[in-house]
Amino acid sequence: MLGFVSRRVMTMVPTIFLVSIVTFLIIQLPPGDYLDTLAAELSETGGLDEGTRRALEAQYGLGQPIWVQYWKWITGIALAGDFGISFEKNLPVNDLIWDRLGWTFAISLLTLLFIWMVALPIGIYSAVRKYSMGDYVATFFGFVGLAVPNFLLALVMMYVAFKYFGQSVGGLVSPEFIGEPWGRAKIVDLLAHIWMPIVVVGTSGAAALIRIMRANLLDELYRPYVVTARAKGMSEFQLLMRYPVRVALNPFISTIGWILPSLVSGEIIVAVVMNLPTTGPLLLRALLVQDMYLAGSLIFLVSILTVIGTLISDLLLAWIDPRIRYQ
């Protein structure tokens, strides 16, 4: 086991290294750089004069060849944990991302829990009561949630909350709590706001899991061991939970690894619409203006998440399913 883990960790390092190179190159692909974007934005009000432009170019090291810029960045991360400077905000990337990463994790994990809490029971019910009214209704809502774009759902929810409940939408807390220390009132306000992004992102993810759960469980439900257990007098509920469901959980566990990054990127548009303080809007803005160290660092961190997540999901799978063992 230890050998397995250490071998996987050793292959993780070159993978992450390669991902960082690809990320950096892709961000540099659009012609021009951050200063062109700044000049375009300022052109309405008189433009970026040559003097400022050249000074900024020297400051950000934008005139240098791409491998020099990459090398400076990657050595900064590896040796000093320094992710570089954000050109647009003139702050170290470190100052900008950790707060937001915290919120991103929190919302993504809560969404994951929500998805599981919704998808598992509905999937089990759909399989056990196959082709019943409940099955059709649950499946219908699942597919509607999958088909409707996240941002549209977000907008409708925000509108309903605003119009009929008088809530202050736009942000995770109401304006009177911004900058205030965490107290009971603020936490209650947070809960009143946070359920919206969780439900929006969660409904689309839930549909897929419902169908997968249903299909896997149907495979298991007509196996001989189930018939045996029933014949031996086990209650329906007990025999369902202890055997077929545990087997059907297999694909859930194995996909944990990449569900977290997909949640992180899936919530970008929702975060922009709902004005959440997560990494999504930060990344979007950084990509639009070619703020390359900020964008590169965020993508780098998300790819580290993926790799670590895959490792964790492999370990979990091996633990849960005795049939899987490293040869």
Place this chain on the structure above:
Amino acid sequence: MRMHSRTMRRLAGSVATLCLIATGAVAQGYAEAPMLAEKASSGELPPIEERLPTEPMVLETLDSIGEYGGTLRRAILGGGDQHNMVRLISNENLLRWSPDWSEVLPNIAESYEVSDDATTFTFRVREGMRWSDGAPFGVDDIMFWYEVFLDERLTPSKHPNYVGASGPVEVTKIDDATVEFRFGEANGLFLQNLAYGFGYYVVNYPRHYLSQFHADHNADVQALVDAEPAASDWVQLFNLKAGPMHTPLFWQNADRPTLHPWHIVEGYGATQRMVAERNPYYWKVDSEGNQLPYIDRVTWDQVEDPEAILLKAFNGEIDYMARHIGRPANLAALTDNQERGQYGFYGVGDIGSTQAGLMLNLNNPDPVKNEIVNNFDFRRALSHAVDRQEIIDLVYLGVGHPVQTAPHPSAPFYKEEWATQHTEFDPDLANELLDGIGLDQRDDDGYRLGPDGERFTLIFLVADVFGFQYPDVMELVAGYAEDVGLDVQIRASDRSRLQEIASAGEHDAYIWNCGGGLSDAYTNPYCYVPTGDAVYWAPKWAAWGVDPATGEEPPEQIKELFAAYDAVTQTADPQEQRAALETLIDKATGQLLTIGLMQSDGAFGIARNNLRNYPDPMPIAGQLWTPAPYTAQYYFEGGANLD
């Protein structure tokens, strides 16, 4: 004795008079905001008389004398939106524009003189004026700016406002309160330029704060360089700390002293909410001696998407905003929620010479296209082929009027024939003109062939900017062009890419708006004559205009335009300037250099029901950074926000 008593009476009389004068002087004291009065009495701040200059500037209030208190709440986008702050709380230059944009008035400068030949400008600044940290402001700070301006290491290229044909302006300190600007030749528009946004340079460099980042003034500057992660030498450190006010850099340094009515507390981009607190040393008072500003604090809540600002407005969380939301498309929703949000509307004179104009590249590198687009009849034909009224009705919901690229009816120098010539929708005339210039052959699809026998195609670049719905307008224009046999291709692009291509002159055409619809035509006539560095419809002629050794020599009628504009800049007499400007616009509009489509009659903004003293309508232009400096006299009736 009688002699004694008479003298005594006289003495008593003069003492009494002196006492009256003394109490009169004391009673002519200034009032300050309660939050500052507290700090002054506890000793944290000097008393009001010491904080104000000897003769503070009296800012006339637009409606009424105000009450202290309240927080002005707005919203700001996560990045690139520093003009949200620049236009609200800064724009304090030596001179200012009057609230209706009709004349230049003194601001930081108490008075000024102009020599008869318009080469020398002398300004007198107020004595006793202070920066926001209490340090004194004087001509030394202007000289420090001048030192930085001339320094090749810090300013490798100089802002055109301060450079004449013979070189940069010469600034001399006459005494602690008087400074002289001298140009080598007449610079008739210098005062206007100082009042516009970019006049900020001169008074934005506090010597006492910035000299520590300058190697010539601080031998230990390297220690500061090492402490700053974003700088690796003193030049970079200086540029970081002394960033230009119209870029995000300025707003990320909260330590830098300013002369603005409110001072930012934290850097832009670092927090969810930007806060600017009252500047206790602000140097303006109202006509009753109350120190301005009335409003205690300004806050901006950060949002990611402009639509979120609309929601905040509906919810009553915005006190004064036109930026991002003042578009006709939002008017219906904003009106529906007026009661809930407790706000009203005011007019914003956001009027260019055209809101959507077709800019053909008159310096097209392709010789076939170059010859055709430079043909006046071709441009005339394209102009007649477009149904402007239909565009206005379909895309702009009927708001606006059809127009050529010309001044707006409210401009003092407006002439109707400039705005209406060549604007009739007449596809038959267009067809006739196009046949007449040699494009009469058509291919099998009905598109006209160029002189080389190939289908004549124009590729238009379109970026969806400003909320003006250019992609929709272009679709309609392409349809009209097809009706007369012209092949117009649309290439969607993002803004910075479009400007990159256009500034290199590699495009066929693009669609954009044009300034110069009102008084900004004097300083920003870039759609009437190819001057300046944003001239994408003739970039090579613009380069020639700056330096005849570069670019491409323009034909005679364009040279006439340059000469006409020179006549505007070389005189300081407003009458002569206006006559010269009218000559210029007359010649320019006659040539149809850009094909204007429509012009709006202004946008709008929302203001909370208890906000007072804001200008309505509010003039605004690319270089006119309103509502500042008049925000200092806004106030909330009742001294607090509505709830």
